[in-house]
Amino acid sequence: MDIEIIGRLKEICGDDYVVSDLSKIGNYLYDETEEYLKPEACTDVVVAKPKDTKEISEIVKYANKALIPIIPRGGGTGLNGAVIPDRPGIILSMERLSKNIEVDDKNLMVIADSGVTLAQLNEELKKTKGLFFPIHPGDEGAQLGGMVAENAGGVSAVKHGIMRNHVKGLEVVLPTGEIVTLGGKLIKNNTGYDLLHMMVGSEGTLGIITKVILKLYAKQNHTGTLLVSFDSRQDASDTVPAILQSGITPLAIEYVEKNVIEEAARHMGLVWPAKEGIVDLMIILEEGTEDDLFAKSEAIVEIAEKFNAVDSIIAETAKDQRNILQIRSNVYTAFIEHAIDGMDISVPPASVPYFVRDLDEIAAKYNTTLPCVGHIGDGNIHNFVMKENGEKPSWFEDIRLDIYKAAMKYGGAITAEHGTGKTRKSYMPLQYTDREIEIMKGVKRAFDPNGILNPGTIVDL
Ligand SMILES: Cc1cc2nc3c(=O)[nH]c(=O)nc-3n(C[C@H](O)[C@H](O)[C@H](O)COP(=O)(O)OP(=O)(O)OC[C@H]3O[C@@H](n4cnc5c(N)ncnc54)[C@H](O)[C@@H]3O)c2cc1C
Known part of the structure; x- marks a missing residue:
């Protein structure tokens, strides 16, 4: 240099x-x-x-x-x-911008330096009277600025949405060096174009986020984790729309295939408690009263039984719930060594059962398996494309394209929460028209006329 x-x-x-x-x-x-x-x-x-x-x-x-x-x-x-x-x-x-975290419990917001990690924020919130921030990607080393820049999701999107739903204000250094403040401690702000939300998911290409204002929530006191097991992928995915239609909105509905989750448990030195079936739904409920928690758990089990559930387990102790969440959070790290790609497809939630059926057909076409986990309650499936004899298979690009095209049939997205970055940008034309991509390039030029900020990411000028 x-x-x-x-x-x-x-x-x-x-x-x-x-x-x-x-x-x-x-x-x-x-x-x-x-x-x-x-x-x-x-x-x-x-x-x-x-x-x-x-x-x-x-x-x-x-x-x-x-x-x-x-x-x-x-x-x-x-x-x-x-x-x-x-x-x-x-x-x-951004690692040194990590000193300031200020909880404003009257407005239910936190103002923090963007280099503060999610782990740091969660530690700080333990000192409050039951406030929490609902977004939790699997790695707590993620910084708040990085989570905004990637519009991160995670397990609780069914109930609480994604990062975008909780970002209220940002301080940003523009690619010209000017400092701007977008939004603030406001629940409503309809003045002009929404530059704040242009920054969310912009992956470091439009501005450098230096401070964040995020919405906080009061914790519900009673949480329980339910594991419901099935003998077929189809039955498990058919159960999810039925739960949501019943008026129950769990904090999380996760889809985990047994071979994947058991590998993650081994990796952690823990044991996955659900033994029956080939796939589990992991459902986390957070409710105001214990009675509500039990009533909703029972209602979910009844629904699942209509879709041939073969077993169900309720984890009530904090330790059991923590272990289950820990195993789920480590799936990616534990399984990725056997895979070439952990894809990040999004389809409308009601289309998941059809998309899963397509995955079975695509796997058969290439004589492989496509093990899945996913935030199924919000239509986000992470399927793994497996190695062949420990190597990248010759058909890797073809199978990826088939999977993306299957998602497009349902109006899906090539990435739900992991972002476009450098590895997925070549697939954007599957999802967007030339005109739409041209408008995105126009936005990039408006913020960054010299193209100096994270070039090569999302769009090439
Ligand atoms: C094991 C594991 C599990 C994961 N699970 C999930 C999950 O469930 N859901 C999910 O959504 N993600 C998940 N992720 C992905 C990742 O944690 C998120 O994308 C996270 O938001 C990245 O934050 P980071 O601080 O590490 O950003 P980085 O990786 O450092 O950067 C990501 C992008 O943000 C930009 N950026 C970073 N900081 C700033 C800033 N201050 N201003 C402007 N741009 C900035 C960078 O330029 C880059 O484009 C997982 C990752 C791992 C390793």
Whole structure:
């Protein structure tokens, strides 16, 4: 990396917070994208670790003038290669913007630096009288800024939606270096175009998020986790619309196939408690009273029995519930070594049973299996494309295309929550028209006329 660029960054951040030595930047080059899909990182980069918004603004003004690409980097837990540098530039690590977390319990909001991790936020909320933040992607090392930039989802989207539903305000450094405040502690704000929501899911391509204002909620006191087992994928997925139609909205309805979840349990040194059947629905309820919790659990079991459920288990103790959630959260890490890709398809929730049937047909066509887990209550299926004899199969691209095309039949999306990044952008024309993609490029140009912010991610100009 050019010595002049390193020198200027050191002037702004201080010598200790600029790293260019190749032996020390390895941890900043990749995210958690599947091994076979990762683009190779360009190593002609420098890592800058600014301490605050002002330093970020100075770096961006300099880079915009000198036309140096900048990649904002949060916790590095992303699954789409968006933080992997594909050209020389500055990796802007947000790790030092993690000091301030202020809970406003009257407005039920939290104002935090964007580098605060989800683990940090959850620890802080333990000090409150029962406030919680509902979004939980599987890795608590994710930063709040990264979660906004990826519009993260997770298990509780059935009841609480996704990140977008809880972002109320942002402080952002624009690609020109100007600092703007979008939104605020407002529940309603209809003035002008909604620039705040342009930032949500923009994957570091439109601005650098430096502060977030997020909505908080009062915890319901009684939670229970139900595992309902089935002998067929179809029966399990047919049960879900029936539960939602009954007026019960669980916190989470997760679909887990036995071979996948048992591998995750082994990985954790734990035991998955449901033994019967080939697939389980893991249903988390959070209710105001114990009576409600039991009544809804019983109603769900009755519905599931109509769809041939073969067993059901209720975990009531905090420890049992924690173990189940922990196993579920580790599925991806435990299983991905056997797979080439953990896909992230979204279809309308009522179309899931049909999409799952399509997956069976596609698997048969390629003489493989497509094991699945998923946030089935919100129509989000993660199917794994498996290795063949430990290697990438020759038909890998073909099967992926077949799966995406199957999702499109139902008006689905190529990514539900993991984002477009660098690994999925080539599939965007399956979902969007040329005109729609052209408008997205226009938005990118309006925010970032010189194309310096995370180039190569989402759209190419
Ligand atoms: C085991 C595991 C399980 C996961 N489960 C889920 C899940 O259930 N649901 C889900 O939605 N995701 C899941 N993820 C993906 C990941 O945790 C989320 O995408 C998360 O939001 C990424 O946050 P991060 O801070 O790690 O961002 P990074 O990976 O560092 O960056 C992601 C993107 O955000 C941009 N970015 C980061 N910080 C900023 C900022 N301050 N300003 C502007 N842009 C920024 C980057 O440029 C990049 O484009 C999982 C990941 C792992 C490893």
